[in-house]
Amino acid sequence: MLIPTTSARTFAGGKRRARHWWLGGAVLLLAVGTSVQADEPDAEARAYAQKIAIGTCGTCHGPTGNSTQPKFPRLAAQNANYLAATLKAFRSQTRGDPDAIGYMWGMASELDDATIAALAAYYASQKAEASRSGGDSAAISRGREIYEHGIEPEGVPACSACHGADAYGTKDFPRLAGQHAQYVLKQLASFQSNMRNVAVMHGVAQNLRLTEMQAVAAYLEVQP
Ligand code: HEC
Ligand code: HEC
Numbered sequence: 718m719l720i721p722t723t724s725a726r727t728f729a730g731g732k733r734r735a736r737h738w739w740l741g742g743a744v745l746l747l748a749v750g751t752s753v754q755a756d757e758p759d760a761e762a763r764a765y766a767q768k769i770a771i772g773t774c775g776t777c778h779g780p781t782g783n784s785t786q787p788k789f790p791r792l793a794a795q796n797a798n799y800l801a802a803t804l805k806a807f808r809s810q811t812r813g814d815p816d817a818i819g820y821m822w823g824m825a826s827e828l829d830d831a832t833i834a835a836l837a838a839y840y841a842s843q844k845a846e847a848s849r850s851g852g853d854s855a856a857i858s859r860g861r862e863i864y865e866h867g868i869e870p871e872g873v874p875a876c877s878a879c880h881g882a883d884a885y886g887t888k889d890f891p892r893l894a895g896q897h898a899q900y901v902l903k904q905l906a907s908f909q910s911n912m913r914n915v916a917v918m919h920g921v922a923q924n925l926r927l928t929e930m931q932a933v934a935a936y937l938e939v940q941p
Contacts, residue, residue: 758835766835774836777820782839783846787899788816793843799891800837804828814912816903845941848895852935860936863929871924876933879917884940894940901934 758766771780774792778784782792792800806812807825828836864884867875879890886892893901907913908922922930 758831758838762831762835763838766832766839769832770836770839774824781843781846783843784897787897789897790900791845791848791896792840794845794885795840795892796886796888796890797834797837797841798888799886800840801833803891804833804836805830808833812913814903814907817913845892845895847941848897848938852898852939856932856935857939858936859929860932860934863933864936868924868929873924873929874921876921884937893937896937898931898934898938901937902930905930905934 770778770782777786777789778792779789782795784791803812804825807817807821808828810818810822812821825833863873864876865882867873867878876893877884880886880893881890884892884894904913905922905925908915908918909925911919925933
């Protein structure tokens, strides 16, 4: 898909740059030709995204998206479509649990579509490093059962049906393999309470008990 010559991106990029402190490098984007593939960032957008990813986002998510702190989700090898969609959800303030509000709304508010696409491509192409091996083995095996088969009497579907047998996700569903258990647990609770308001995951999580969420989170964290 071609972006028209008088691209909203260039215009918005200029406006945003003027009032933001960490996007100084956005000037690079303004020099870029306007006929680009919307979902295939050009070299300069990529270079700029890499700079932000390492210099800004990396403070929390790690330079390659392999965050080591459980509060900060791992982004390495995550699907580009999901990354772009979720960054836009932070930007439009529709992904709204307290940590999303506190950490990511401000971060995403100044990103234009081209930068979001390039950041998504950057993280999607990073290699996921092996995660920690902790976790209680009984919880991990219960988690595996839930992941692969769901919990029929509670109407919980198998996670693998959407997130894939290996939890690498697909074009449309996020990768979960190797994600921090604490983060996964918190997201499941947020889907359940609708603080993170996504109908499909609310349906999945609505009947999950805390121990079941903990189990599936423990399983996912140790997946390579
Ligand atoms: C000060 C710390 C901090 C910085 C800097 C930061 N983030 Fe985040 N980010 C977080 C936290 C905390 C969350 C989890 C929010 C939640 O629990 O909903 C998050 C979540 C995300 C997610 C969602 C991941 C998922 O699996 O759904 C993406 C994508 C993301 N950040 C990208 C970025 C990008 C790109 C930047 C730089 C422009 C950035 N972050 C900068 C703290 C940070
Ligand atoms: C019918 C498809 C479907 C099934 C089944 C499903 N999910 Fe999801 N899941 C999704 C979608 C779609 C998203 C992305 C939500 C969004 O747009 O923010 C998601 C997101 C998530 C996230 C947030 C990822 C992140 O990085 O923030 C977690 C955690 C999650 N799912 C866990 C599970 C678990 C555990 C199960 C099984 C108990 C499960 N899902 C079953 C479709 C599904």
